[in-house]
Amino acid sequence: MIAVAFKSKYGTTEKYAKWIAEEVGADIYPVDEIKADDLEKYDTVVYCGGLYVGGIMGLAFIKKNYWKFRKKKVIVVAVGSTLKKGDAIAEIKNKNFSEAMKTGVKLFILRGGLNYPQMHIFDRFLMFLLVTSIKFKKQSNLDDDSKGILATYGKVVDFTNKKTIAPIVHAITKV
Ligand SMILES: Cc1cc2nc3c(=O)[nH]c(=O)nc-3n(C[C@H](O)[C@H](O)[C@H](O)COP(=O)(O)O)c2cc1C
Numbered sequence: 001m002i003a004v005a006f007k008s009k010y011g012t013t014e015k016y017a018k019w020i021a022e023e024v025g026a027d028i029y030p031v032d033e034i035k036a037d038d039l040e041k042y043d044t045v046v047y048c049g050g051l052y053v054g055g056i057m058g059l060a061f062i063k064k065n066y067w068k069f070r071k072k073k074v075i076v077v078a079v080g081s082t083l084k085k086g087d088a089i090a091e092i093k094n095k096n097f098s099e100a101m102k103t104g105v106k107l108f109i110l111r112g113g114l115n116y117p118q119m120h121i122f123d124r125f126l127m128f129l130l131v132t133s134i135k136f137k138k139q140s141n142l143d144d145d146s147k148g149i150l151a152t153y154g155k156v157v158d159f160t161n162k163k164t165i166a167p168i169v170h171a172i173t174k175v
Contacts, residue, residue, distance in 0.1 A: 005046070020077070039069070044072060
């Protein structure tokens with residue numbers, strides 16, 4: 001049995017969580033509405049969380065309870081706005097995973113979106129600070145993340161794509 005738990009602020013992570021759950025026939029729960037013991041009956045737990053300033057939203061639930069989940073297959077899906085490759089993925093793992101999770105848990109990163117006009121004022125301010133700090137850097141040395149943030153600043157962008165869940169579905173279903 002498979003459980004998908006998620007935490008999403010603007011809906012893109014929830015969309016992916018629903019797509020994944022549908023595809024693999026999983027039960028789906030907002031992480032704030034469950035306790036670790038509610039997941040006891042499942043042999044696979046997929047956690048989906050939005051990426052905010054490098055942190056995976058709500059992942060504390062998995063971290064705190066990982067000792068209870070250690071015999072299960074645990075997969076984490078982080079949803080961010082920029083395209084992540086090699087080093088950037090390793091960085092997210094380092095920042096968010098406990099030592100035990102680093103060996104036992106697979107991390108996938110998917111692309112969500114940004115909707116500046118509908119963004120909470122505090123989030124918009126954070127993005128303004130981030131963009132300002134990027135603009136002060138040497139533009140020829142910018143990493144992919146920074147370039148992505150600049151290119152989408154102030155816009156409405158939606159990179160969600162159902163096809164991109166394929167490797168996750170494969171990781172969930174393979175024995
Ligand atoms: C304040 C703020 C910080 C963000 N930080 C990151 C980040 O560090 N890395 C990233 O890839 N995306 C970042 N994003 C983009 C979100 O991850 C993206 O909008 C994602 O789709 C949000 O998921 P949600 O719709 O489920 O909340 C940030 C967005 C906001 C508003």
